Amino acid sequence: MTSQFGVLLRQLRRQAGLSQEALAHSARVGTRTVRGLETGERTNPNAETMRALAKALELTGAERAEFFAAAGRDEPVQAEPVRFDPLAEAAETLKVAVEARWRREEEQRQIHDPVPLPVRWDGAPAQLQDSWLNIGGEADLGGRVDQVVEVYRRVGSRRLVVLGRAGAGKTVLTTRFVLDLLKARDTTDPVPVIFSLGSWHPERIGLRDWMAEQLIRDHPFLEAPGPSGGTVAAALVDAQRVLPVLDGFDEIAAGLHRPALNALNTTTLPLLLTSRVDEYRDAVEGTDVLTSAAAVVVADLTSDDLADYLPRTTRKKVWAPVLDEVRGGGPLAKVLVTPLMVALARRIYSDTPDHDPAELLRFHDADEIERHLLGSFVPAVYGTDAERVQPWLGHLADHLTRLGTHDVEWWRFGTSSKVTGVGVGLAVGLADLVIEAVVLAALTVRGLLFATMIGLATGVIFGLAHWYVVRAAPLEPVRTRLRLRGRLGKRVGARALLGLAFGGAAGGAYGLVRATAFWLVTPQYSWTTGVLVDVGVFALVFGLGAGLVFGLVAAMEVPLDVRSAGSPDDLIEANRRHVLALVAMIVPVFAVFVAAATGVVVGGLTALRFDVVWSPTTALALGLVGGAGGGLAYGLSLTAWGQWVLFARIWLPLTGRLPWKLPAFLDDAYRRGVLRRAGAVYQFRHARLQEHFARLR
Structure with a gap:
């Protein structure tokens, strides 16, 4: 066996055009090893030497197998290291x-x-x-x-x-x-x-x-x-x-x-x-x-296809007249050629008691038959609730048509960015008014006036912030949970700058209102100096504080696990939890920052001989109220879930265009076969149904 190996090794070396010294150098073995193997002086080479010689001779496939077999051994199989493939x-x-x-x-x-x-x-x-x-x-x-x-x-x-x-x-x-x-x-x-x-x-x-x-x-x-x-x-x-x-x-x-x-x-x-x-x-x-x-x-469905299918869909013997009409040609034969129309006919007549498909025979125009099937679908599906449901479906179809899409994306309810900006501004202003009035103003007349002015300013500023963000693209659902990332990106910087700008505007407005209130109550109050100090201090502190929390919000976003967003309802719930968690984070962070930052600024103003009244307790209370109002304003104006709450859960139901329990309505329409699911969105079962309902508006 060894002599055969020696002969084969010499033959393969010469075919490769190598001397014994060159082969030994390439395989990183001794020249005496190569010479001894070829002459039979050395027997039983170890596996490592065999692999080194085979590699140096560039042996593959059958030649490599023959090489190891001549030495009386099988090449040991090297287990490939298991590598993690994230894409797989x-x-x-x-x-x-x-x-x-x-x-x-x-x-x-x-x-x-x-x-x-x-x-x-x-x-x-x-x-x-x-x-x-x-x-x-x-x-x-x-x-x-x-x-x-x-x-x-x-x-x-x-x-x-x-x-x-x-x-x-x-x-x-x-x-x-x-x-x-x-x-x-x-x-x-x-x-x-x-x-x-x-x-x-x-x-x-x-x-x-x-x-x-x-x-x-x-x-x-x-x-x-x-x-x-x-x-x-x-x-x-x-x-x-x-x-x-x-x-x-x-x-x-x-x-x-x-x-x-x-x-x-x-x-x-x-x-x-x-x-x-x-x-x-x-x-x-x-x-x-x-x-x-x-x-x-x-291809179109044939009369034989219908004859094999429709009678199977019900135990009632009702389809014979229709099938006879289809075989004879005419308008029905032009309509019942697509799965959509056949499915509608099946749902209306086979799946619904006391509906006889023979009524299709009274129509003499194909378009009329199609309109009848499309128009009868919802009454067949919803029964006595059809009259209540159809306006909602009509608004939904019209909403999709105006957007130029077939996807019912829950985060896109509303209208134009200007209109939603006004609506968001009003909602934020009202919410902030309530917070200011209850926490700080104690519901006095002067306090309510103060809270109203603050609420109005906050509403205008965050309404503008909403318009600024959504004018280029609609707010997308936040697919995140609360966890700090290791690296910050462009999104963090952009959101921090947005917070700096609008937080500074909100702080300046608060300072202006506060200075006005002091001037009205205290005649000796220095209007010019007071305005400059209050506006400057609050614009600086609120701007930096808002920039900090906006940046933290952007930095604390990581992808959701797939199991938490398997349907539109799951995605809504995941976003709700995320927004509420962010608001809970914004309030204490903003409060502590405002208390500390105002203390530093006031200390500097005092050193410059400005007469400033300040206490840590008041500053912390102001920070808590500002954080609560700002967190709520952020959630309502700059998140898709906030926009969903304002428009899909409050405004549109309030005006009768959609039901109050919209998620349940959409899920029910899906289960009844009016809508279908496509990932995180709903769609009408077919584009023809959407077109039909849009025309009813």
Whole structure:
């Protein structure tokens, strides 16, 4: 065995063009070792020497195996050190969350009750897809919903466009695509995630950045720092560990379809894109097809499909006249061709007692039938409560239409930044008036006047602060809990400057009101000197104090655990806890700072021979009241939860546009199938329903 090894070693060394000395030098062994192994003088080389010689000879695969076998041993397997991969762990957590979400959604929408509708598709016209040379091998793209993953994998580029009319079943198809792909997913495969394209503005934000923002919105744990800076969400997108399922290209705002298609063509990401046919065709004619993408068109349901499905949805023998009418053609045959309209008909007539689908036969126009189905859906779902609920749904749909989105984002209730600024200002002013009156003024006439002036000034200042912050972008939900970060960033500096500016303005206003009050009560009070001292002292102290607490607020933000934000209600509750915790922190910090800072300033003024009356107890009391008022003002004016409370829980219900128990109403609408959930937001079950309710306003 050893002689065979010696012969093989000499042969391999000569093939590599090495002398014994050169091989010994490269393998870092002695020349006598190499010579002894080749001549058979040395036997049984140890494993370390074998690995060093194999590496120096650059042996791989079969040659390396033969080399060790000739020495009478198998190469010992070296265990690779286990390395923690944060992206792999994040992808696996994301996979679990996505799968659970869309399984619940399928159950909620009764996709499998009693059987799925047979959604099918055929290859799209050639002008709507790229050339097969770019796609990667021509393939048959026809199929049905349970074959969607198989068809997608036939596309070499892994870029597929799914086209269909409104309500054709594109969303049902994407849901099934995600669940089937996750079922067959290997740990190294990307996680398919559905993104609703209606909120994407391609001229303001790139696709990858927008996807990362959407991931963080729906899965807050992905806001954690990534391995190379940025967030875990951005790292997952950049590493192509997320497969984007882009639902609703047609729902992108008018005028942005062509820029959106151009933006998609700058990427090489594998993806699945859905759209109505006309909007996609217009974008293609104005620019080009989606690069390297194949395309399919969802087919209409047939009379045989309806005959196999509708009778199964009820034990009542009521569908025969409708099915006969569909087979004979006419308006019903033009309407009951999409899963949306069939699902509405099923909900209205199969799932509701004493409703006979034969009433559909009295309509003689397809549009009239569609309006009837859309209009009858809510009465069928809500029964006697329908009349009370429809105005709320109408306001909700109108609100979304004005925002140009399909997402019911709880943090965006309200109107324009100017209007919300006025509302926030009034609320903050009233709250601060109550605090000042009760704590400091003891409800005297003079005290109430003083509190009113302070409340008015505070309301104006924080109303302006709210307007200043939201004029560029709406307040986003704070996905944080109370814990101090190690490093401070731009956000901390920006919020500290904001606190310095508006806190200084609030302090100056307080000083002006205080000086005015003293002048009115004490005629000998020096107006000029008193105003300068009071305004200067309080502007400086309140400005620095507000800058300190605003900076601390920004520094004390870290991502929430995914389990604490699994639904819109969970996200609201998490933000409520966070805001209340921040207010509880602001009050004592601001109070202690004001007491200490005013003591220092007053000491300096006294040294300069100013006559200033000051006591630590009064300063601490002032700090506590200012902290309470400022903390409340911050929570109401500069957090998404505060805006939600003021508008969604108070103003809009007070004016009758939404119910008082809005979260319960939205959850109930979801359970009844009027709304659907998409991560941290609700959406109408279908865009057609949103359009219908918006027209009722």
